[in-house]
Amino acid sequence: MNEEADGRLVARCCEGDRRAFADLVSRYQKPIYNAAMHMLHHTEDARDVTQTVFLKAYEHLDDYDPKFKFYSWIYRIALNESINALQRRHHSEPLTEQERDDHDGPDDEVGSAQASRRVQAALMTLRSDYRAVIVLKHFLDSSYEDMSEILGIPDKTVKSRLFTARQALKEALNGHGRL
C-alpha cells in the first residue's frame, strides 16, 4: 500500500473531503473483505464486518495517529471486528452452495478447489488469534514489523505466535505427520 498517498487521503478526509474517503474505501475494501472472509468464512458476516470497519474508521479518523501506517490501523480494526463477530456468532459455517459453485470450475480445477476448501476448513479450526496472524502474513502480506504494529505485541511474540499457528494448521491438515 502507498503510505504517502494514504496520508494525503486521510488528511483530506479530515478536511471534509468525502471523495477522499471514497478513495480509501475503494483502495481497502478488497483486502479488508478478504481478511474478514478468511477469518469468518461467512459472506454475510464478512460483508457486515467490512462495512463496520469503514464506519468505525471514519468515526475515529481524528484519533488516527499518522506516525503509524494507515493500513496497519485499518487492518487492526478489521481483525478486531472479525474477532468480535466470531465471538458474537460462535459459529464457523461450512462453505455455502454458492461458494462451492464459485470454486468448482471445470473438472481439471476440481482438485485444486477441493484442496482450497481443505486448507480453508483447517484454518477455521484454529484459535482466532492464531488465525489472525496467518491472515496477516499470508493474505495481507504483512511483515513481522507490520504485524507487531497491527496486533500491538512485540516482534518476538509475533514470530512465536505465527510459528505455533502454522504448526497447528499443519496438524489440522494432516495430523502430526508431514504435509
Place this chain on the structure above:
Amino acid sequence: MLDERQIELIHADVDGELAAGQRGELSRLLLADPEARALHDDMRRLSGMLEALPGFDPPAGLENTVLESIPWRAATKRKTPTVGWRHTLPRMAAAAAAGALLTATLYHLGSPFGVDVDGSELSGTMASPAVPAAAPVLRLDLEQVKGTVAVMGSAAKRTIEFDVATAVPVEVVATAGGVENVYRLEASTGKVRRSFMLEGLPDNAVDLEFYSAGTSLGRARVGFQP
C-alpha cells in the same frame, strides 16, 4: 531437537524475512540436520498452500453500501499534524487550479421545484484548499423535498450527494452519460445527507428525475465542469 533460533531461521526464510547474514547459517543447518530440512519443507509447502487459496471478490455494491452508511460531517480538527508542507503545497496548488477550472452550469427544466444555484456555497468552494473539489450546488425547494444536490469527485469516479429533507420516500433516477442510476431517499423530517456513487461518464451534466410512488415529481439538471 531444533532450538528456538533454528526454528526462527526456518520461518524467516519462508516469510522472506531472512537477514543477509543469516543465509549461510540456514544453508549449513539444512545440510546438517534432517529435522530442520523436514520442517523447512513442511513450512514452505504450507505457505504455498495458503497462498494458492483463491481470493474473495467483495460483493457487488459493497462500496456503495459502505459510502451510504457513512454519517458524513464537516471538516474536523486533527489532534496531530497529518502531512508535511511538501504534501500540502501541491495540494493547495491543485485545489486552486481545480477551482479556477470549475464552472457552475445549472439548468432549470421547468420542474415544479424552485431550482437555483446557491451562490454562497459556490463562491465558498472555489479557492480554499481546505475544501474538497467544488461542485455546483442545485437547490431543491419543493413542498415535499427541500435541500441541495451536488456532484462531487473526478472524471474517474463521481459521487452525487443529496442533502435533503423528504416528506415522502422519493426515488431519484440520475442519468449520466446514458447510464441510469436509481437512488432511494427515505422520508425524513430534517435534512439528511446521503452520498451515492454515480455510474456513467457524464459530459458536463447529470439529469435527475424525482418520483414518489411511481409518479414523476419533475426533472432537474445539475452541471459541472468535466
